[in-house]
Amino acid sequence: MFAFLANPDRFMAFSRRAAPAFGVLAALLIAAGLWFTFVAPEDYQQGDTVRIMFIHVPAAYMAMFSYLCLGVASFLSLVYRHALADAAARACAPLGAAFTALSLVTGALWGKPMWGTWWVWDARLTSVLVLFLFWLGYMALRAAIDDETKAGRAAAILALVGLVNLPVIHFSVEWWNSLHQGATVFAAKAENRLPPSYLIPMALMALGYTSAFGSLWLVRIRAEVWRRRAAVLALQAAEG
């Protein structure tokens, strides 16, 4: 799959159809997810704030998944020095930063009525904030170095270092005493798992968010390929 898409022409032909297809799939899944979000019963403890969970949990999952995508693209870029992998890494960053910010903001909007505070320096919240800072650092580092090749390599190393944070986020609720709740979607104990009335909207929204990310990532990689082609053409024109 990677080898097939590594060819820019094949990637552009594939993404031309795949990006809108993922976009339509995302719209359908999110529409269905919103339907189930607003027919789900109120939670006996959380009341109507449980509906925030259906947009917060998928955003948090996407924050981590998009960073994993950045890590894979950065690894391929560093090892194979492939321009398309570097373009994919660069294109991923603004989307990942947006999903991470979304998870922090929606989490705060749930936390205030349920915990009585917008923010606590809890292991889960703090490690997600660190993830957001990694996204900002990645984009800042790329922007700070004029030579695009050097910028790409430096940013790829930073992205790989940041991968260490993903298991910290995931296991933070087990490793430390945390205000944040533990696993409920894939909980080991049956009594901790979500009932279908909550699992269905959450799963639909998570799949919808993933499809939306796939579609937008492809669009942004295409933009990045065109940007680099424009730079080459500009250089050729300048050289006469």
Add this chain to the structure above:
Amino acid sequence: MFDFDAGKYALYVWPAFAVTVLAFGWMIADSLARARRWKREVEARAKAKS
């Protein structure tokens, strides 16, 4: 059928959905605008070259 009445939690529920809509709106608009801009740029430069 639909429960849009968030009661005393409306102050938190609706801003959460609003900020989600804004974030998705920005991601979609920025991605499409970027793609259109650079595609046009390539086409213009390729035309000028030929």
